Amino acid sequence: MNIQKAYTATDVHVAGEAFRIIKDAPFIHYQSLQELNEQFPHAYEIEIKLLLNEPRGFAGLNGCLVVPPFKSGADAAVVFFDHNGTVPMQYGGIVAVITALLECGQLKAKPSNEYSIETVSGIVTVTAVMEAEEVKLVKLKSEPCQVAQTHVALSYLDLQTEVTLVQADQQYAIFDKAELPFEIEMDNLTDINQWGQKAIKALEGKNKVDRVVLLDHSQKSEGKIKTVTFRPDCYIVRSPGFGTTAACSTYLLGNGDVSVYSPIENESIFNGKLTAELLSQIETDYEFRFSARGFITGMQTYVLDPTDPLSAGFLLK
Incomplete structure (x- = not known):
C-alpha cells in the first residue's frame, strides 16, 4: 500500500445523524473563519470526497473541521461541510463537536458547563453537562422560526x-x-x-x-x-x-x-x-x-492510496 495522505477523524452520532470530525487537515493560509469557509470547497475538495464519499463514508455523512478560534472568548471554531461543500450551521454538528472535544480531552471541562463555538454564522453558546467524563446532555438555542x-x-x-x-x-x-x-x-x-x-x-x-x-x-x-x-x-x-x-x-x-x-x-x-x-x-x-446527546462511535485513520481506482469514492442514494 502506497500511502499518499492520512487523516484521523472522530465519528459521532447525534440521534442517529452521523458526523465525522477532523482536526488534521492540510495547512492553508487564512485570516478568518469566513476566509477558511470560502476557500474550503476548493482547497479541501480531495478531503471532502475522501472522508465523506463511499467506501469510507455514505450519502448522509456530515463533516466538521475543528480549528482554533479567532474570536476572543470562543472555545473552538468549526467549519461544517457535506458532499456539496460548506454548510453555514448544523445544530447536530455543534452537539457532535462539543461532545468529541470534551470526551477526548481536547477541551477542558468548565464548572459552568457553558461553552462557545465559533461558526461562520456567529458564536453559538451551548450547555454541555458532564458526568464521569461523559457528556450526558447538550443544550443549545435555535434561531427564530x-x-x-x-x-x-x-x-x-x-x-x-x-x-x-x-x-x-x-x-x-x-x-x-x-x-x-x-x-x-x-x-x-x-x-x-x-x-x-x-x-x-x-x-x-x-x-x-x-x-x-x-x-x-x-x-x-x-x-x-x-x-x-x-x-x-x-x-x-x-x-x-x-x-x-x-x-x-x-x-x-x-x-x-x-x-x-x-x-x-x-x-x-x-x-x-x-x-x-x-x-x-x-x-x-x-x-x-x-x-440532545452525542455518542462517539469510532476514531479512525483514513488513508489515500494513489493507486486506488476508487480514490475519489462514490455515492449511492
Whole structure:
C-alpha cells in the first residue's frame, strides 16, 4: 500500500445523524473563519470526497473541521461541510463537536458547563453537562422560526393534499400524516419512500423547499410527535432533525395544538429522539432550546492510496 495522505477523524452520532470530525487537515493560509469557509470547497475538495464519499463514508455523512478560534472568548471554531461543500450551521454538528472535544480531552471541562463555538454564522453558546467524563446532555438555542404559508394545495398523481411551509434554519414543507393509511414505522418504509417521492414531485417548481416533513402529531397531548424528513434528492434524514423539530413545534404552536409551557419530543423513524422547548415568542417568531446527546462511535485513520481506482469514492442514494 502506497500511502499518499492520512487523516484521523472522530465519528459521532447525534440521534442517529452521523458526523465525522477532523482536526488534521492540510495547512492553508487564512485570516478568518469566513476566509477558511470560502476557500474550503476548493482547497479541501480531495478531503471532502475522501472522508465523506463511499467506501469510507455514505450519502448522509456530515463533516466538521475543528480549528482554533479567532474570536476572543470562543472555545473552538468549526467549519461544517457535506458532499456539496460548506454548510453555514448544523445544530447536530455543534452537539457532535462539543461532545468529541470534551470526551477526548481536547477541551477542558468548565464548572459552568457553558461553552462557545465559533461558526461562520456567529458564536453559538451551548450547555454541555458532564458526568464521569461523559457528556450526558447538550443544550443549545435555535434561531427564530415562523410559519411562512398555510393551506398550500398540492397534487401529483393520486396525492391530493395541503402543506404548511415553515421557515426555520431552512424552509420546511410540513405534511400531516393523519390522512395517510400507514404509520411512521420501519415496517412501512416502502410506503413512506413512495409518499416522499410524490410529495417532492408535487412541490417541484412551486415553492422553494429544503426539507419535506411527514408529521404524526397524534400524541401531541403527551408532548410527543413522530416525523420523517426527506431531502430534495429523496434521501431520508437519519435523525429527527433539529430544524425539523423546531419547524414542527412552530407549526403546532401556531395552530394552538400544544401548550407553550410543555417541551416537545420528536422521534424519528429510526427511534432517535430530540427535544425542543419554547424559549421565547415575539409575535409570530418562535425560539426554542434543543436538548440532545452525542455518542462517539469510532476514531479512525483514513488513508489515500494513489493507486486506488476508487480514490475519489462514490455515492449511492
